[in-house]
Amino acid sequence: MFLTRRHVTGLLLSALAPLPTLAAPAHPRDAVAGQVLQTWYRLVLELVRHTATYSPPVAARAFACLGLTAWEVLAGLAPAARKSLAGQVTALTPPPAPDTAEGADPAAALHGALTVAIKHYFGNTGPTGQRAMRAMETRLAELAGEGLPPDTLTRSLEHGRDVALHIIAWARDDGGETIENMGFPLEWSLTDGPAHWVPTSKIVQQQAPLLPSWASNRPMAMARADACGLAAPPAYSEEPGSPFHIEAVEVYETVRNLTPEQKIIARFWSDDPMLSPTPPGHWISILLEIADRDALPVDRLADALARLGIAISDAFIACWQTKYQYDLLRPVTYIRRVIDKDWEPLLITPPFPEYPSGHSSQSGAAAAVLTAIFGENFAFDDATHEDDGLPVRSFSSFAAAADEAAVSRLYGGIHFRSAIERGLEQGACVGAAVNRLVTFQ
Missing domain, CATH: 1.10.606.20 (Vanadium-containing Chloroperoxidase; domain 2)
Known part of the structure; x- marks a missing residue:
């Protein structure tokens, strides 16, 4: 098997593709959060294609961990409206909550979480995938941080990072972490x-x-x-x-x-x-x-x-x-x-x-x-x-x-x-x- 020029080009272009357009929600930052979530996932589909260890079971595990990460980020921001999967998914304990009463911004928190998580799960992808991840991180950082006060942005990115690291630690001993x-x-x-x-x-x-x-x-x-x-x-x-x-x-x-x-x-x-x-x-x-x-x-x-x-x-x-x-x-x-x-x-x-x-x-x-x-x-x-x-x-x-x-x-x-x-x-x-x-x- 080999990667065609179209596949390699597609991986890079996915990091530069137009952002998805979502319906205007009650809270405008939720629309940006949706763009962040969809756009990172589009890149993940290409990373799976380009990462040699990603057989179907391995890919399925990564999709589960990423989905858990995104859900737990949002659940932590609105615990009254969204119930954490902690205590339901096997051995999952409650992830860290935002560390102040002001909470965090959903778009920036998702970006912080997915940046950490995707770099972890696709750390062994090739040079093209590494470049695509860096390009996506830069591009979505601008989108997610636009108009946010610096302290809100920092707090949000940290919340996302903390949740991602919590899920990574939880998944580390599930049996699927290392593929030899x-x-x-x-x-x-x-x-x-x-x-x-x-x-x-x-x-x-x-x-x-x-x-x-x-x-x-x-x-x-x-x-x-x-x-x-x-x-x-x-x-x-x-x-x-x-x-x-x-x-x-x-x-x-x-x-x-x-x-x-x-x-x-x-x-x-x-x-x-x-x-x-x-x-x-x-x-x-x-x-x-x-x-x-x-x-x-x-x-x-x-x-x-x-x-x-x-x-x-x-x-x-x-x-x-x-x-x-x-x-x-x-x-x-x-x-x-x-x-x-x-x-x-x-x-x-x-x-x-x-x-x-x-x-x-x-x-x-x-x-x-x-x-x-x-x-x-x-x-x-x-x-x-x-x-x-x-x-x-x-x-x-x-x-x-x-x-x-x-x-x-x-x-x-x-x-x-x-x-x-x-x-x-x-x-x-x-x-x-x-x-x-x-x-x-």
Whole structure:
């Protein structure tokens, strides 16, 4: 994989792009706060694309931490109107409050917090990303500080910094802080037996699976990693007519007979690391487009970003717990072994076990929380990959988008149907856990 000139240019241009225009709120500084929040997040989508360690689970964790940071900054400024997630999200204690009765400015506080947080979570990004972060910091400092008395500006930046450092310290021992060798263990022993995962790539690093211990990370809303566990997949069998063989034939025949529309769907939702903002970033992109279209107030956007971030992060913990519990082989392995040794899927198979589909789990969770926020029949357009030459897609609901994201993995030849459908069920379970948090009632 390599970064095209368009991708590198896009990263720099995102730091210079026009600021989003939000509806005029009751308090004019809230509009500036919304611009700060959206603009930093737009850059984060590009940083995810350009940071080599950011596989989907790692990206999901960062989105959760950033969403928590933004929410807790605003909750600290208006505790009567916004309830902190402390005491609800696992092991999170109350962040520092502004240190004077005068409080702090929301735009400057968000800028102070996100500057610290993004530099931390993307400290290992490359030179282009580092330049983009510095440019964004300078640009948004001017916007956030415009017209503020010096003492208010200082107090606000310090409040944001203190909250960001509190969340960073809380997340440091969650199990996901350090990613070594791009997430691939240096030593790994494959499980014996025909049903189990084997490498599908010739890349040396990928002879071991990605992040096999991710399920040991601390969940945020779920009580434990297996709280949304799944029943076993269909029993492995090479017998024609068996449930397992039937699912494999479906993948085989589907890929052999793809329509042009199905190929577009497979590529639209593929969201490969280093070539996209990853699947979690795709859902963040959808939310930012809705925020821009509907001029969401900053507190509603922060609520949605926190809820969505927690949901997709916990979804990957749940999904990885199930993946490594069953350690099931991928369709490409089975089909070449049993049906057609020369078969090729449309998409490259990711380097980790099959069941369930990560796209399904995180999309099911995303749809659950976004539906709780915006409603069941909330139509929207998804232009996440418009700059990549893929057409804008339109959806009648978040559930419809999640269903398409899930089935895209069948079209790509990546997953069996049971992994797709049960992954959506797992995601719905994770989303329900997030929606039960008192703050989001």
